[in-house]
Amino acid sequence: MKKLFLLVIVLFLSFQQVTLAAIGEAANTPDSVFLFSYATSRDDGRSGLRFAWSMDQKHWFAVGQGTGYLRCDYSRWGSQKKMLDPFLKQLPDGGWLCTWKLNTHDGYGQAKSKDLVYWESQKYPQVTSDFEGTRVKVTIDGQEQTGNINRVSWTLVDKLTKHYERNQYRNVLHAERPVQDKERFAGLKPVKATITVQPEETKEISNLLLGIFFEDINYSADGGLYAELIQNRDFEYDPSDREGDKNWNSTHSWKLEGDNATFTINTSDPVHPNNPHYAVLNIQQPGAVLTNAGFDGIALQAGEKYDFSLFGRIPAGHKSNKLQVRLIDSNGTVQGEASITVSSRSWKTYKTVLTAKTAADTHLELQLQSVGEVELDMISLFPQNTFKGRKNGLRADLAQTLADIHPRFVRFPGGCVAHGDGLKNIYQWKNTIGPLEARKSARNLWGYHQSMGLGYYEYFQFCEDIGAEPLPVLAAGVPCQNSACHGDLRGGQQGGIPMSEMPAYIQDILDLIEWANGDARKTKWGKVRAESGHPKPFNLKYIGIGNEDLITDIFEERFTMIFNAIKEKYPEIIVVGTVGPFNEGTDYVEGWKLADKLGIPMVDEHYYQSPGWFLHNQDFYDKYDRSKKTKVYLGEYATHIPGRKANMETALTEALYLTALERNGDVVHMTSYAPLLAKEKHTQWSPDLIYFNNREVKPTTGYYVQKLYGQNAGSHYIPSQIILDNQDNRVKLRIGSSIVRDSKTGDVIVKLVNLLPVSVETEIQLPGIGSVQPSAVRTVLAGAPESTPLPVTDTIEVGANFKQQLPAYSFTVIRLKTK
Numbered sequence: 001m002k003k004l005f006l007l008v009i010v011l012f013l014s015f016q017q018v019t020l021a022a023i024g025e026a027a028n029t030p031d032s033v034f035l036f037s038y039a040t041s042r043d044d045g046r047s048g049l050r051f052a053w054s055m056d057q058k059h060w061f062a063v064g065q066g067t068g069y070l071r072c073d074y075s076r077w078g079s080q081k082k083m084l085d086p087f088l089k090q091l092p093d094g095g096w097l098c099t100w101k102l103n104t105h106d107g108y109g110q111a112k113s114k115d116l117v118y119w120e121s122q123k124y125p126q127v128t129s130d131f132e133g134t135r136v137k138v139t140i141d142g143q144e145q146t147g148n149i150n151r152v153s154w155t156l157v158d159k160l161t162k163h164y165e166r167n168q169y170r171n172v173l174h175a176e177r178p179v180q181d182k183e184r185f186a187g188l189k190p191v192k193a194t195i196t197v198q199p200e201e202t203k204e205i206s207n208l209l210l211g212i213f214f215e216d217i218n219y220s221a222d223g224g225l226y227a228e229l230i231q232n233r234d235f236e237y238d239p240s241d242r243e244g245d246k247n248w249n250s251t252h253s254w255k256l257e258g259d260n261a262t263f264t265i266n267t268s269d270p271v272h273p274n275n276p277h278y279a280v281l282n283i284q285q286p287g288a289v290l291t292n293a294g295f296d297g298i299a300l301q302a303g304e305k306y307d308f309s310l311f312g313r314i315p316a317g318h319k320s321n322k323l324q325v326r327l328i329d330s331n332g333t334v335q336g337e338a339s340i341t342v343s344s345r346s347w348k349t350y351k352t353v354l355t356a357k358t359a360a361d362t363h364l365e366l367q368l369q370s371v372g373e374v375e376l377d378m379i380s381l382f383p384q385n386t387f388k389g390r391k392n393g394l395r396a397d398l399a400q401t402l403a404d405i406h407p408r409f410v411r412f413p414g415g416c417v418a419h420g421d422g423l424k425n426i427y428q429w430k431n432t433i434g435p436l437e438a439r440k441s442a443r444n445l446w447g448y449h450q451s452m453g454l455g456y457y458e459y460f461q462f463c464e465d466i467g468a469e470p471l472p473v474l475a476a477g478v479p480c481q482n483s484a485c486h487g488d489l490r491g492g493q494q495g496g497i498p499m500s501e502m503p504a505y506i507q508d509i510l511d512l513i514e515w516a517n518g519d520a521r522k523t524k525w526g527k528v529r530a531e532s533g534h535p536k537p538f539n540l541k542y543i544g545i546g547n548e549d550l551i552t553d554i555f556e557e558r559f560t561m562i563f564n565a566i567k568e569k570y571p572e573i574i575v576v577g578t579v580g581p582f583n584e585g586t587d588y589v590e591g592w593k594l595a596d597k598l599g600i601p602m603v604d605e606h607y608y609q610s611p612g613w614f615l616h617n618q619d620f621y622d623k624y625d626r627s628k629k630t631k632v633y634l635g636e637y638a639t640h641i642p643g644r645k646a647n648m649e650t651a652l653t654e655a656l657y658l659t660a661l662e663r664n665g666d667v668v669h670m671t672s673y674a675p676l677l678a679k680e681k682h683t684q685w686s687p688d689l690i691y692f693n694n695r696e697v698k699p700t701t702g703y704y705v706q707k708l709y710g711q712n713a714g715s716h717y718i719p720s721q722i723i724l725d726n727q728d729n730r731v732k733l734r735i736g737s738s739i740v741r742d743s744k745t746g747d748v749i750v751k752l753v754n755l756l757p758v759s760v761e762t763e764i765q766l767p768g769i770g771s772v773q774p775s776a777v778r779t780v781l782a783g784a785p786e787s788t789p790l791p792v793t794d795t796i797e798v799g800a801n802f803k804q805q806l807p808a809y810s811f812t813v814i815r816l817k818t819k
C-alpha cells in the first residue's frame with residue numbers, strides 16, 4: 001500500500017514537473033527529433049507499435065517506457081493478434097500511416113493517425129506497397145530492435161509521453177481496491193452524511209433501466225435454462241464444435257451395451273434435412289441397452305412427471321421393437337420406468353411419461369427387447385414442471401430466479417454467440433423456430449453445441465411470461481471481431497457477408513420483425529408465429545444490430561444498409577447499434593461517430609472493469625452530451641477483480657455504479673450485467689451473476705444487487721444533495737445514493753451505498769415528496785469485501801426526516817410509501 005501511495009505522489013509530482021517543464025522547455029527543447037517505430041519480435045508484435053526518440057540517431061530513448069501505442073486487432077484473441085515488421089510513414093497531409101504484416105498468409109494491416117495516439121479503424125487484410133521501406137536496427141535499453149525512422153516535432157514526442165503518463169496515473173486510480181482501505185483510511189471515524197432531496201429537480205428516467213442479458217455461454221441454454229435433460233438428443237454434436245475434438249461427435253453422451261450390438265450414425269434419410277444425423281442400432285441379443293448420460297447426469301425431482309419422446313423407425317426386413325425406458329440411479333435402482341414400441345417403417349414420434357420415485361441423480365437407459373435394427377432420433381426427456389408449465393420450456397427454478405430480478409427486458413441470444421465465429425457461424429434466427437426436429441443446431445463459439453431447442457420462440461415466450469421487453473440481437477452482417485482467420489476471409493473476422501447476399505440477410509431481419517409483430521392471418525411470418533402457438537403479436541419494440549464489432553468500413557456499410565432498411569419498413573422499431581467492446585478507443589469513438597451520423601436511437605456499450613475504474617468513473621454519463629439523440633444501452637458490464645470472483649467487493653462496486661446509472665436514467669435507457677448464467681464445471685467466463693448445477697441455483701451477491709434494483713426501479717429520479725462531515729474526496733467517492741419515485745405505486749425508494757470501512761450515519765431529509773407513511777421496508781446487504789452475504793429485510797420507522805446508519809461496506813434500500 002505504501003508503494004501505491006508513493007507511486008501516486010511520484011506521478012503527481014512528475015505531472016507538476018511536466019507542467020513546469022512545459023513553461024520553460026520551449027527554450028531548451030529541440031524543434032524536432034528522430035522517431036524510431038518498431039514492434040518487438042519476441043512477442044510477434046502483440047504488445048503493439050512502440051516508439052523511441054533520438055537527437056543523433058545513436059542514443060535512443062524509449063517513449064512511454066516502451067509502451068504499445070497501436071495494437072493489431074486482427075483475428076482471434078491472444079496469439080493471433082500480431083503486428084509483424086510495422087512500417088510508419090508520414091502522409092502528405094501530415095498524418096501517419098502504419099502498415100504491418102498480419103501473419104505469414106493474410107497480407108497486411110493498416111491504420112492511420114493524426115497524432116500517433118488516437119488511431120482510426122484498422123483495415124485488413126490490405127494488399128499494399130506501403131509496407132516497403134528501409135528498416136534499420138537500433139539499440140534501446142540494451143536491446144536491438146528493428147524498425148524505421150521518421151523526423152518529427154518534439155511536441156509530438158512530448159504528447160506521446162504525456163499520454164503514457166496520464167494512463168499510468170489512471171492505472172493507479174483504477175487499481176484502488178478495498179483491500180488497501182486499512183491503510184488508505186487508517187484512523188477514519190464514522191462519517192456523517194445529510195442527504196436532502198430536491199424534488200423540484202425531479203426528472204423522468206427510463207422505465208427499462210434494469211434488464212438481463214442472456215447468452216448461451218457457460219452451458220446457459222442446453223444443460224441449463226433449457227429444461228431438456230438428454231444431452232445430444234439429436235446426434236448432431238460435431239468435432240468442429242470443439243476445434244476438431246474427435247470425442248465430441250454424434251455419439252457423444254450415448255453408449256450401447258449388448259452382445260454384438262452395434263450403434264452407428266447414419267445421415268442417408270433423416271427426420272429432417274436440418275437434422276441429418278440419426279442413430280442406427282443393430283441388436284443381436286434382446287436386452288441391449290442404449291444409455292444417455294444427460295448433462296452431468298439427470299436430476300429427478302421426487303414425484304414429478306417427465307415426458308419421454310423420440311422419433312423412431314424400423315427399416316424394411318426388421319420387426320418392431322419394444323423399448324423399456326428407465327431412469328437409473330448410481331446404485332442401479334430404477335427411479336422411473338415406461339415403455340414404447342417402435343413399429344413404423346417411416347419416422348414417427350413415440351411418447352410416454354415417466355414418474356420419478358425419488359429425487360435421484362440418474363441416467364437414461366433404453367433397453368431393446370427384440371433383435372433387429374431400429375433407427376432413432378430426437379430422444380428427449382423433459383420435465384412437465386417447466387417455468388409456467390410451457391411445453392419445450394425452461395427449467396423452473398432457474399427461470400424463476402431470473403424472473404425475480406423483475407427485468408424490464410431480455411437481450412438474447414448473445415454476445416459473441418449472436419454474430420458468431422466467422423460468417424458461417426452467424427446466429428440465424430429462422431433456424432431456431434418451428435418443430436424441434438426441423439431446427440438447425442449449430443456450433444457454439446464457446447466450445448460446445450447449441451441444439452436451438454431454446455430458440456427465438458422460447459425467448460419471446462419467456463419475455464412475455466415475465467413481462468419483459470424482448471431485445472433480440474442480430475449480427476450486423478459481420479462476424480465476431482475475434483473470429484479466427486485462416487486465410488479464408490469469408491469465414492474470418494473481417495469477411496463481411498458478401499454484398500450479393502446482403503439483401504437476403506436484410507430480408508431475414510425484416511422477417512423477424514414481421515414474425516414477432518405481423519398479423520397472424522395477413523402476413524407470411526405472422527402466420528408462422530401463429531402456427532407455433534402464438535397468434536397474438538409479441539409486440540417487439542427493440543432490435544439490436546451488431547455486438548461490440550470492429551467499426552470498420554465493412555461493418556459500417558452493412559450496418560447502414562440494415563439500419564436504413566429497418567427504418568424504412570418499420571420506423572417504429574428502435575434499433576440498438578454497437579460501439580465496440582470498451583468504454584474508449586477506436587471502436588467506441590468511431591461507433592459513436594456513426595451513431596451521430598445515422599441518428600441511431602440507441603447504442604450498446606460494453607465494459608468489464610476493475611472496482612477502481614467504476615469508482616472513478618461514476619460521472620461517466622453525467623458528462624454525456626444531452627443534446628445527442630442517441631440513448632445508451634449498457635448491455636454488458638461487470639466488475640472484475642483478480643481471480644475473477646464475485647463477492648461483496650464486486651457487488652458493492654456495481655451497486656455504487658448503479659446509483660450513477662439511475663441518476664443518468666434520462667440518457668442510459670437500459671443496463672444488463674454480463675454474463676448471466678454459468679453451469680458449474682462448464683464455465684468459460686467468470687464472474688457470472690448466477691451459478692448453478694443440476695439441482696441448485698446459486699445466485700452471487702451481485703445477483704441480489706441486480707434484484708434490489710430491478711424490484712425497486714423508479715420512473716422518476718429525485719436529485720439530492722449530500723453533505724458530508726468529511727471532505728476527503730476518497731471518502732466522498734465511496735458513498736453513493738439514489739432516490740427514485742415509482743409513479744405507479746407512488747413509492748419513493750432510497751438506495752444508499754457505503755463502500756467505506758466505517759459506518760456512515762445518514763440523515764435523510766425528504767421535504768416536498770408528499771406525506772411519508774411511518775413504516776418502510778428496508779433491505780440491507782452488508783459484509784466484508786471478500787464475503788458473500790445475503791440481503792436482510794425488515795421494517796423500519798421513517799418520516800419526512802429520518803436517520804439511517806449505513807454499516808461499513810453495505811448497500812441499503814428503503815422503500816417508503818407516500819400518500
Ligand code: AHR
Nearest residue numbers: 415416417547548674675
Ligand atoms: O459476456 C461475455 C462476452 O463478452 C460476450 O459474448 C461478448 O459480447 C463480450 O465480449
